Amino acid sequence: MGKPTLTNRMLHLRLLLFVIIASGSLLIVHSYQTEATTVSVFPSSIKASVGHDFSVSVNVTNVSDLCAWEFKLNWTTTILNVVSVNEGSFLKSGGTTFFAYNVNSTEGHIIVDCTLLGNISGVSGNGVLANVIFNVNNLGQSPLNLYEALLLNSSEQTIPAQISGGQFSSYAHDIAVTAATPVKSIIGQGFRMNIVVTVANYGIYSESFNTTTYANTTVIQRQTVTLLSGGSAQLVFTWNTSGFARGNYIINATASPVPGETDTTDNAVFGGIVKVTIPGDLNGDGKVGTKDLQILGINWLPPLNTIPPGDPRADINGDGKVGTKDLQILSVNWGLGT
Amino acid sequence: MKKEMIPIFAFLVLTLVTPPFAQSSSPPVFVTMRGEVTSFGANGAFGFCSVFAEINVTAQALLAWTFGGPTIPEIINFYAAELTNTTAVKLNFEQQDLYIQGLWNVYNVTLIFEPGHTQGSYTLTKELLVNGGPGSLSVTGNWTDFTVNILSINLVQGKVTFYGISGIHIPPGDVWGPDGKPDRKIDARDLYHVAKAYGSMPSQASLYAFGIDFNFDFTIDIYDVTTVAAGLGTTY
Numbered sequence: 001m002g003k004p005t006l007t008n009r010m011l012h013l014r015l016l017l018f019v020i021i022a023s024g025s026l027l028i029v030h031s032y033q034t035e036a037t038t039v040s041v042f043p044s045s046i047k048a049s050v051g052h053d054f055s056v057s058v059n060v061t062n063v064s065d066l067c068a069w070e071f072k073l074n075w076t077t078t079i080l081n082v083v084s085v086n087e088g089s090f091l092k093s094g095g096t097t098f099f100a101y102n103v104n105s106t107e108g109h110i111i112v113d114c115t116l117l118g119n120i121s122g123v124s125g126n127g128v129l130a131n132v133i134f135n136v137n138n139l140g141q142s143p144l145n146l147y148e149a150l151l152l153n154s155s156e157q158t159i160p161a162q163i164s165g166g167q168f169s170s171y172a173h174d175i176a177v178t179a180a181t182p183v184k185s186i187i188g189q190g191f192r193m194n195i196v197v198t199v200a201n202y203g204i205y206s207e208s209f210n211t212t213t214y215a216n217t218t219v220i221q222r223q224t225v226t227l228l229s230g231g232s233a234q235l236v237f238t239w240n241t242s243g244f245a246r247g248n249y250i251i252n253a254t255a256s257p258v259p260g261e262t263d264t265t266d267n268a269v270f271g272g273i274v275k276v277t278i279p280g281d282l283n284g285d286g287k288v289g290t291k292d293l294q295i296l297g298i299n300w301l302p303p304l305n306t307i308p309p310g311d312p313r314a315d316i317n318g319d320g321k322v323g324t325k326d327l328q329i330l331s332v333n334w335g336l337g338t
Numbered sequence: 339m340k341k342e343m344i345p346i347f348a349f350l351v352l353t354l355v356t357p358p359f360a361q362s363s364s365p366p367v368f369v370t371m372r373g374e375v376t377s378f379g380a381n382g383a384f385g386f387c388s389v390f391a392e393i394n395v396t397a398q399a400l401l402a403w404t405f406g407g408p409t410i411p412e413i414i415n416f417y418a419a420e421l422t423n424t425t426a427v428k429l430n431f432e433q434q435d436l437y438i439q440g441l442w443n444v445y446n447v448t449l450i451f452e453p454g455h456t457q458g459s460y461t462l463t464k465e466l467l468v469n470g471g472p473g474s475l476s477v478t479g480n481w482t483d484f485t486v487n488i489l490s491i492n493l494v495q496g497k498v499t500f501y502g503i504s505g506i507h508i509p510p511g512d513v514w515g516p517d518g519k520p521d522r523k524i525d526a527r528d529l530y531h532v533a534k535a536y537g538s539m540p541s542q543a544s545l546y547a548f549g550i551d552f553n554f555d556f557t558i559d560i561y562d563v564t565t566v567a568a569g570l571g572t573t574y
Contacts, residue, residue, distance in 0.1 A: 068533065070526030070570075098533055098560075100567040111571040113526050115533040117563070119545055150526045156514070156534070 035062040037159055039071060039129070039149040041166035046144075047202040047266070048136050049230035050170055053083055055133045056144060058112075060090060063151060063159060065122035067094075068115035069129055071149040073165070076142035077108035080168060083133040085112055090127025095120050101130075122154050134168070139204065142168045173260035174202040175209055175227070180253035180271030184312045187241050188279030188329065192318050195220065195237040195271060197253045201227035203261075210256045213237040215249040215274070241276050249274050278337050280330035282313045287337030288330060296322060296330060367393040367429060368508045368574070369436060371477060371501040372520065372549060373484050375403035378417070379492030385416065386548040387484060387496055389438070389475065390510060397427045397438045399475055401486060401494060402447075402548045411456050414449040414540045418554070419488060422470060429503070436477040436501075442488045444468035449540060449556060456541035462556065467491060477501070502574060509569030513550050524569040532558060532566050 038061045048054035058071055069091065075082075087099040091114050101112040112130050116122065144166035151159035179198040187193045201207050206228050213220040221237040237253075251271035257264045280288040282295040299314035299322045316326040368391070375385035385403025404416035419442055426439040446465040451458065473488030481501045486494040500520045502508060514531035515521025531550065535558040538545035551558055552565040 068526045068530035070529075072571075098529070098563050098567070100529075100564075100570060102571055113529050113567065113570055115526065115530045115563075117533050117536040119534050119536075119538075152526055152530050154534075156527065156530060158516070 037061065037063045037151065037161040038164065039069075039146065039151070039161045040164040041073070041144050041146050044164065044166045045169070046166060047169050047171075047174065047176065048134075049202050050136050050139060050204050052230040053133050053135050054168075055131055056166060057088060057128045057131045058146065059088075059127065060129055060151070060161070061126040063126075063161070064124045065153040066091065066124070066151055066159065067120075067122040067154045068113070068152040069150065070111065070113045071129070071163075072109055072111050072147050073132065074107075074109035074143070074145045074147070075134070075168070076140070077105065077137075079136065079138050079140045079142040079170065080108075080134045081105065081137055082110060083135050085110060085133075086131045087114055088128030088130050090125075090129055091116060091123055093127070094123035099130075120154070136168075136170050139170050139172055141170075144168055169263065170202065171261070171263055172204050173207065173258050174263055175207055175255050175258055175261065176200050176202060176266040177211065177253045177255050177269040178232070178266070180213065180251060180269050182239075182251050182272055182274050184274065185272065186275045186277060186282065186284040186313050187239075188281070188316050189244065189246055189276050190242045191279060191316065192238050192240045193274070194318075195239060195251060195253070197235045197237060197269075197271075198232060199225060199227065199235060199255055200232040201229060203258075204229050207258045209258050211235055212254050212256070213239070213271070214252045214254070215239060215244065218244075220251075239274075244276050246276050246278070249276060278333050279316055280333040281337060282311075282316070282330075285337075288333045288335065292330060296326060365505055366395070366507075368504050368506065369393060369429065369501070370508045370512070370520075371436065371481075371484070371498060373496045373498045375401060375494055375496040377493075377495045378403055378405070381405060383494075385496075387475075387486070387494075388510075388549055389436070390508060391427045391436070391438060392507075393427055393429045395427065397421060397424045397440070399438060399486075400548075400554065402554075403494060411541065412451040412453060414451075416447055416540070417444065417467075418447050418464075419444045419468075419486065419491075419494070420554075421475070434476040434478055435481050436475075438475040440473070441470040442468060442473045443470065444488060444491055447556075451541065457537075457539045460539070460556075504574035506572075506574050508574045509572050510552055511566035511569035511572075512574075513566070523573040524566060524571065529563070529566045529570065532562050536560075536563065 042057050042059050082103050085101045091097050096117045097114055099114045103110045146163050146165040149163045151161050153159055178200050181196045183194045195213050208226040210222055210224050212222040220239045223235050254268040275284045282292040296314050299310040314322040316329045371389040373387040375383050377383055383403045383405050387401045389399045391397035399421035401419040402416050421440050422443050423441040428437045431437040444467045446467055448463040450461045471489040475486045477484045481498050484496050511524040511528050512520040514527045535545040538558050540546050553561050
């Protein structure tokens with residue numbers, strides 16, 4: 001076989017281009033077909049204390065050319081009352097809208113409608129259709145049952161959608177850890193970092209309880225907090241990584257169950273993974289070098305709480321600023337690691 | 339007040355507060371009917387007819403019709419008839435499925451847009467052809483045909499496209515369903531069908547329709563959208 005001619009090479013390239021385009025199109029078609037449109041209550045599971053308000057949104061995903069929508073939502077009237085219903089931001093991103101709702105407080109349902117005004121194309125993507133604020137009347141559980149959702153496109157045709165509702169619960173004794181956020185994902189071995197933990201009391205009584213943070217299974221710190229009914233608090237835990245070997249650690253926070261608490265599923269939360277490494281290894285690649293110096297340089301001098309905030313990894317010693325002390329630490333360990 | 343005056347007074351009060359043709363305390367019956375005008379006198383015509391009625395109590399009826407599309411795009415001309423005073427509303431009356439009797443106004447309506455425009459600002463002329471003329475609307479043929487007979491104008495005839503009879507009040511917003519016809523419920527389909535035509539006028543035949551211009555002001559506006567919204571969730 002002789003050398004390929006220019007024409008042959010062009011043919012090969014065109015064929016290759018066609019294969020790439022065709023496979024890309026197939027991928028697009030495949031991904032489009034597999035992503036069904038959904039209408040759902042978010043969050044799907046929610047708690048609040050008696051006498052307090054909470055908000056859920058009704059969201060749409062993977063929708064195309066949405067021009068009007070309607071949904072119905074019902075609940076248990078002995079447990080919940082609707083306080084307000086507001087239009088979400090999604091449809092109005094496509095033009096002027098008309099929004100209407102009708103609350104039946106006696107039977108515990110609402111019908112909510114929204115439409116674009118005028119003969120214009122619809123909105124595509126994901127977003128919030130509406131927000132509903134409830135007030136909790138009584139202890140107990142109530143479905144937030146979403147039904148008869150109707151999505152219409154600019155041809156006045158129904159857009160098929162999967163519908164899913166939510167569930168509300170309120171117990172007499174019920175505490176929760178709602179978030180645990182380490183301020184850094186990489187920490188120099190031997191240095192300290194903070195973990196911010198949010199706890200809440202969804203019950204009807206004031207509660208005192210212990211909250212404990214863990215690195216893998218090792219206790220980082222334990223704090224006792226007292227929260228009034230409906231209250232929440234942010235607790236700051238400090239992790240001193242002295243004595244912890246280099247490696248990845250799973251950060252968890254748990255709240256000890258209070259007497260009478262039956263639902264403890266939300267008493268623990270995963271806070272992420274933190275890498276303990278050589279001080280000065282800011283990017284976590286296991287060595288201290290120019291890439292780490294770059295991170296330090298980019299965040300040099302301004303306090304970390306500026307807007308936009310600085311990169312907390314650059315604050316090696318955890319004093320809230322990036323300066324010569326951090327550079328010193330990096331210098332001492334320069335070149336370490338493999 | 340003298341004793342002998344009391345029965346006369348009571349009679350006057352009852353006469354004033356009782357609808358003139360209220361006949362019984364049987365459960366209310368509500369009716370709606372939509373139709374297409376097919377002829378005006380001996381001539382073919384096209385247009386729209388809309389009826390909302392509570393049997394033996396009152397009715398609203400509205401018709402608009404014309405002979406053909408505008409010969410000059412900027413000038414729209416049509417006839418409109420409106421029931422202004424109901425004297426009888428009966429169901430299954432003397433071989434008629436629905437019979438409405440009352441006084442009618444009939445107009446010759448002309449909309450003149452600015453040269454080169456078919457929407458926006460316009461001059462409206464409503465020539466009153468009949469002022470409170472007696473007339474009737476009757477539906478026959480097992481809800482297939484309707485005839486409007488108003489004194490001093492030609493007979494208006496047409497075909498029924500939809501009708502509904504219900505024990506609950508029928509709001510006017512049911513204009514559209516999955517098959518493009520009213521579907522006996524008011525939902526987002528009706529709302530969007532009207533909202534899509536928002537801002538349109540009779541010159542825009544693909545959007546504007548008399549059947550969704552509830553206040554008959556020749557523009558689909560927020561009044562029409564809110565009219566549908568007021569009935570959302572209703573099934574009849």
